[in-house]
Amino acid sequence: MSEKSFVMLKPDAVSRRLVGKILARFEEKGLQIVAVKLLQISKNLAEEHYGEHKDKPFFNSLIEYITSAPSLALVIKGDDVISVIRKIVGATNPKEADLGTIRGDFAMDMGRNIIHASDSLESAKREITLFFKENEVIDYDISDNLWIYE
Ligand SMILES: Nc1ncnc2c1ncn2[C@@H]1O[C@H](COP(=O)(O)OP(=O)(O)OP(=O)(O)O)[C@@H](O)[C@H]1O
Ligand SMILES: [Mg+2]
Numbered sequence: 001m002s003e004k005s006f007v008m009l010k011p012d013a014v015s016r017r018l019v020g021k022i023l024a025r026f027e028e029k030g031l032q033i034v035a036v037k038l039l040q041i042s043k044n045l046a047e048e049h050y051g052e053h054k055d056k057p058f059f060n061s062l063i064e065y066i067t068s069a070p071s072l073a074l075v076i077k078g079d080d081v082i083s084v085i086r087k088i089v090g091a092t093n094p095k096e097a098d099l100g101t102i103r104g105d106f107a108m109d110m111g112r113n114i115i116h117a118s119d120s121l122e123s124a125k126r127e128i129t130l131f132f133k134e135n136e137v138i139d140y141d142i143s144d145n146l147w148i149y150e
Helices: 011-015 019-029 043-049 059-066 081-089 102-106 121-131 142-149
Strands: 002-009 032-039 071-079 115-117
Touching: 002 019, 002 081, 002 121, 011 019, 011 071, 019 032, 019 071, 019 081, 019 102, 032 121, 043 059, 043 121, 071 081, 081 102, 081 115, 081 121
Parallel strands: none
Antiparallel strands: 002 071, 002 115, 032 071
8 A cells, every 4th residue: 555654864864965866776675755855954943853863972962963964854754664764774774784685785874874765654644744744745646657767
């Protein structure tokens, strides 16, 4: 069943001009972008988004990093989207992430792992609502537009 996930290209992905390469991986896999927003995340929004980690030792540096420069927020739709995207993204620690995953190919540092993806449908709903208004998510059916390529 087609579901939605929240994905965010973190500041180093945008600063290193990797946006196109990363989005191509999701599109080529067959997933569909249904919302996009470039934004510099405020401290409040960052603390809310990563609220589950507020007692961890790395929390302050995580918030500092995520608010340091613009990020690209996305909603991506597809079948089994949570697990498919987490597979494409790779392990949290980029040094351990498999080659062929985004973190495995583009990152070296746990604190600079270039991308976030929701870990469950519940987190996805919460995160999408945090970053997007309802009318900013365009729930189109891609098959309606196939005529463009005929
Ligand atoms: N031990 C750690 N040291 C430093 N930073 C960490 C550590 N563990 C997690 N982080 C940072 O906090 C973020 C959130 O950690 P989480 O456990 O939710 O991993 P994740 O779900 O793979 O990543 P994300 O939520 O960003 O998609 C990680 O992406 C990473 O940048
Ligand atoms: Mg997480």
